[in-house]
Amino acid sequence: MDKTTIICRCEEINCEEIEEAIGHDARTFDDIKRLTRCGMGPCQAKICISLVADVIHEQTGSHLHEIPLPRMRMPISPIKLETLATNSTTFSSVKSVMDEVELEEGKVR
Amino acid sequence: MESSYETVVIGGGVVGNSIAYHLSERYQEGILVLDKKYPMTGTSGSTQAWVWVHNKTPSWYAEFSMYSAELYPYLSKKIGDVEYKRTGGLSPFFAEKDREKAKQLADSYRKIGIKIKVLSREEVLEKEPSINPNVAGATYSSIDGNVNPFRLIDMYMRAAKKNGVQYSTYNKVTSIEKQNGTFMVTSDKKTYVCKNLILAGGTWSRELGNLLGIDIPVNQLRGQIIVTEPLKPFLNYTISGLRQAINGEVLIGYSMEKAGFDRSTTLDVIQETANMAVHYVPSLRKAKIVRAFSGIRAMPEDGFPILGKVPGHENLYVAATHSGVTLSPLIGTLLTELILDGETSVPIDRYSLSRFA
Amino acid sequence: MVMETDVLIIGAGPAGLAAAYETASRGLDVTIVDESISKGGQLCQQTQILRTLPSPFLAMRGYELANTLINQLDEFSVRYLLGHRMIGTYKDGSIGITDETNVFPVNPKKIIVATGAAEKAVPFPKWTLPGVITVGAAQTLVNRDFVTPGKNAVIIGSSDFAMDVAIQLSDVGVNIIGIVESLPKILARDAEKTEHIMQRSIPLYLRSSIKEARGNGEVEEIDIQFPDRIMTEKVDLVCVDGGRTPILDAFYQLGCSFGFQEELGGWLPQYNEFLQTDCKDVFLAGNAAGISSQGALLITGRIPGVRVCEELNIISKQEAEHERASHWKELENLEAKLFPEKWEARLNHIKNYANPLLKDQFIS
Numbered sequence: 001m002d003k004t005t006i007i008c009r010c011e012e013i014n015c016e017e018i019e020e021a022i023g024h025d026a027r028t029f030d031d032i033k034r035l036t037r038c039g040m041g042p043c044q045a046k047i048c049i050s051l052v053a054d055v056i057h058e059q060t061g062s063h064l065h066e067i068p069l070p071r072m073r074m075p076i077s078p079i080k081l082e083t084l085a086t087n088s089t090t091f092s093s094v095k096s097v098m099d100e101v102e103l104e105e106g107k108v109r
Numbered sequence: 110m111e112s113s114y115e116t117v118v119i120g121g122g123v124v125g126n127s128i129a130y131h132l133s134e135r136y137q138e139g140i141l142v143l144d145k146k147y148p149m150t151g152t153s154g155s156t157q158a159w160v161w162v163h164n165k166t167p168s169w170y171a172e173f174s175m176y177s178a179e180l181y182p183y184l185s186k187k188i189g190d191v192e193y194k195r196t197g198g199l200s201p202f203f204a205e206k207d208r209e210k211a212k213q214l215a216d217s218y219r220k221i222g223i224k225i226k227v228l229s230r231e232e233v234l235e236k237e238p239s240i241n242p243n244v245a246g247a248t249y250s251s252i253d254g255n256v257n258p259f260r261l262i263d264m265y266m267r268a269a270k271k272n273g274v275q276y277s278t279y280n281k282v283t284s285i286e287k288q289n290g291t292f293m294v295t296s297d298k299k300t301y302v303c304k305n306l307i308l309a310g311g312t313w314s315r316e317l318g319n320l321l322g323i324d325i326p327v328n329q330l331r332g333q334i335i336v337t338e339p340l341k342p343f344l345n346y347t348i349s350g351l352r353q354a355i356n357g358e359v360l361i362g363y364s365m366e367k368a369g370f371d372r373s374t375t376l377d378v379i380q381e382t383a384n385m386a387v388h389y390v391p392s393l394r395k396a397k398i399v400r401a402f403s404g405i406r407a408m409p410e411d412g413f414p415i416l417g418k419v420p421g422h423e424n425l426y427v428a429a430t431h432s433g434v435t436l437s438p439l440i441g442t443l444l445t446e447l448i449l450d451g452e453t454s455v456p457i458d459r460y461s462l463s464r465f466a
Numbered sequence: 467m468v469m470e471t472d473v474l475i476i477g478a479g480p481a482g483l484a485a486a487y488e489t490a491s492r493g494l495d496v497t498i499v500d501e502s503i504s505k506g507g508q509l510c511q512q513t514q515i516l517r518t519l520p521s522p523f524l525a526m527r528g529y530e531l532a533n534t535l536i537n538q539l540d541e542f543s544v545r546y547l548l549g550h551r552m553i554g555t556y557k558d559g560s561i562g563i564t565d566e567t568n569v570f571p572v573n574p575k576k577i578i579v580a581t582g583a584a585e586k587a588v589p590f591p592k593w594t595l596p597g598v599i600t601v602g603a604a605q606t607l608v609n610r611d612f613v614t615p616g617k618n619a620v621i622i623g624s625s626d627f628a629m630d631v632a633i634q635l636s637d638v639g640v641n642i643i644g645i646v647e648s649l650p651k652i653l654a655r656d657a658e659k660t661e662h663i664m665q666r667s668i669p670l671y672l673r674s675s676i677k678e679a680r681g682n683g684e685v686e687e688i689d690i691q692f693p694d695r696i697m698t699e700k701v702d703l704v705c706v707d708g709g710r711t712p713i714l715d716a717f718y719q720l721g722c723s724f725g726f727q728e729e730l731g732g733w734l735p736q737y738n739e740f741l742q743t744d745c746k747d748v749f750l751a752g753n754a755a756g757i758s759s760q761g762a763l764l765i766t767g768r769i770p771g772v773r774v775c776e777e778l779n780i781i782s783k784q785e786a787e788h789e790r791a792s793h794w795k796e797l798e799n800l801e802a803k804l805f806p807e808k809w810e811a812r813l814n815h816i817k818n819y820a821n822p823l824l825k826d827q828f829i830s
Contacts, residue, residue: 072719
């Protein structure tokens with residue numbers, strides 16, 4: 001593949017950058033993602049997933065079935081924050097940093 | 110790849126990488142970093158990466174965190190741009206009753222030389238106009254900031270490699286033995302012999318310790334984070350709960366759940382986090398969330414770092430901690446001093462594994 | 467505010483509708499979610515005649531089949547959540563659905579995921595220029611939106627689908643400069659389609675590929691690479707067919723395991739002969755279970771439908787077994803003859819049910 005070919009159009013990562021990451025022993029889509037941001041944009045790897053697998057295959061000789069799927073994430077497609085915030089009224093797991101400050105006899109522990 | 114090393118670091122997270130890099134600064138040869146997968150696969154790649162001092166308690170732990178934060182500008186000069194920004198940190202509170210707590214915090218920090226201001230509502234809104242006008246106040250510290258964790262680890266690795274450090278990835282350690290004063294570290298790929306062994310296994314520290322019959326009491330605590338599409342820069346500070354990255358994305362989250370090694374995200378927590386976000390910064394309402402991720406914090410049983418020599422095991426060291434991003438420059442520096450000089454410039458006795466005995 | 471339902475079907479395309487018929491016609495309460503505001507999925511813009519459909523369907527055009535599948539559900543209890551989409555899962559396993567105003571949980575007894583397939587990109591220098599689109603996108607523009615996407619087009623790929631789209635573009639007056647195929651032969655199995663192309667004097671370029679595209683803000687020119695030369699053509703539309711791959715996001719969030727079958731589109735969820743994943747209450751249908759022909763897809767909607775009815779005690783084991791045997795027989799008839807390698811891969815995939823290549827994706 002030509003080195004200038006864009007692989008991830010969301011983050012504008014080209015083939016050469018993917019190859020460089022593989023040169024640093026990255027072996028999976030997620031390794032490459034963390035080194036280059038490939039696949040981290042709005043489409044969340046939906047377009048570049050197979051292109052990256054092809055580059056890994058070309059560079060390392062790994063079979064396509066040996067190249068694991070990238071981690072797929074929620075939300076399955078982008079969603080407005082205010083929509084996401086509906087149907088949530090309790091705070092059981094989400095904390096404020098102030099909650100973590102512990103006082104002992106009126107003094108910070 | 111050779112099989113004999115001066116020092117083997119098990120774990121290529123932010124802590125292991127910092128130790129390897131700082132060691133390589135002082136002696137050139139014979140360092141190997143082993144990772145069961147690839148650096149950034151674990152906790153170090155799934156964090157908001159605040160460099161955070163204020164509201165760490167007790168004050169001696171805040172002091173320790175401060176020393177590390179102070180090292181960041183210098184670290185960026187040495188290893189390259191890690192997108193470190195000392196933005197200052199704001200911890201807003203929405204209930205007037207929290208002001209007393211905030212004042213106590215500021216008082217106890219003053220004694221150790223960390224300046225924490227307790228801001229009025231007006232002062233908060235002046236600093237960070239996007240905060241919900243219902244805010245009651247905030248604590249503020251100028252030393253806090255954030256860093257790009259991917260750049261940080263990549264730059265640690267590049268600098269370490271330049272200094273001769275070797276890495277072996279996708280290479281899980283399966284057994285460790287000590288024979289005639291040297292460690293035999295057997296992994297998926299081969300057996301390595303080394304003089305010094307450093308356990309930097311993060312969330313897997315307990316499992317790593319078990320290979321040597323040592324109890325390293327580190328538990329897992331899950332955090333879930335949601336990320337917006339890139340927005341034009343509008344947040345000036347690192348706010349406890351959210352921060353804006355250089356590319357404009359806002360990372361939001363401050364959740365804690367006991368879920369072992371389960372890294373799934375759940376809509377329950379994602380929606381709570383979204384709710385927190387619109388409560389803190391109402392103008393985020395229309396922003397789109399493009400992804401959520403969860404990270405497993407390495408949480409020592411008492412919450413404080415486990416650092417230093419492993420009692421009763423010569424040349425065996427451990428570095429397992431929560432807040433690895435904040436603490437990595439200091440931990441790397443101090444462990445290097447401990448290994449090469451036998452003593453550290455900042456005392457770490459308090460953090461010894463022996464406290465759990 | 468949890469919505470309860472017997473069967474939640476994700477996707478109102480042909481496979482989802484077939485699964486809905488199988489379950490709703492036997493009396494189950496069925497909910498179908500689709501992000502589009504209309505039913506029928508990609509079938510709605512298929513104007514070509516589909517010849518190999520399972521009984522009772524006779525050969526008909528794609529959109530006619532879509533209408534048939536939609537109409538046959540009219541008399542049954544089916545709740546359509548159109549303009550809705552699944553965004554993830556809750557801790558208790560309920561499915562999070564949004565209508566873009568709210569997010570709410572749906573708690574079904576059984577889930578049938580029929581999310582279909584996505585087209586793969588074909589990379590070459592400047593493939594991201596406006597004017598370079600997939601064949602599927604070109605078809606949607608022409609047949610659904612009644613928009614002519616360009617004047618002078620080149621088609622990359624020679625599958626049946628690429629040929630269909632070439633003909634449909636030509637029908638609305640797009641000048642097809644050529645069909646570019648890297649292999650030494652045409653991939654389309656339907657010889658009639660190739661004949662249509664020939665009749666229209668559309669050049670077929672074998673052993674050729676795109677070397678690069680050029681243009682200022684949009685595609686204006688492409689270089690076609692032949693073994694011995696490069697040909698430059700002025701174009702304003704490049705339609706690429708990179709094949710299709712199952713859409714897996716919902717399965718991934720539900721915790722299903724995955725395997726790999728190149729002939730079925732690559733990675734796909736593990737499933738058994740009931741088209742049931744290794745998450746007990748999660749089934750799958752259609753292209754999500756492996757890319758196949760339109761006729762085969764309908765049957766892959768019926769098979770999980772039957773199993774869901776059996777597990778919810780709507781039909782007896784004997785009846786289910788009888789139905790299942792006849793569906794599998796028909797699937798073999800449709801798939802094994804036309805696409806023997808897909809049929810082979812499907813059987814192989816089911817055989818490997820207990821040996822996924824990727825599992826426990828959330829455990830670190």
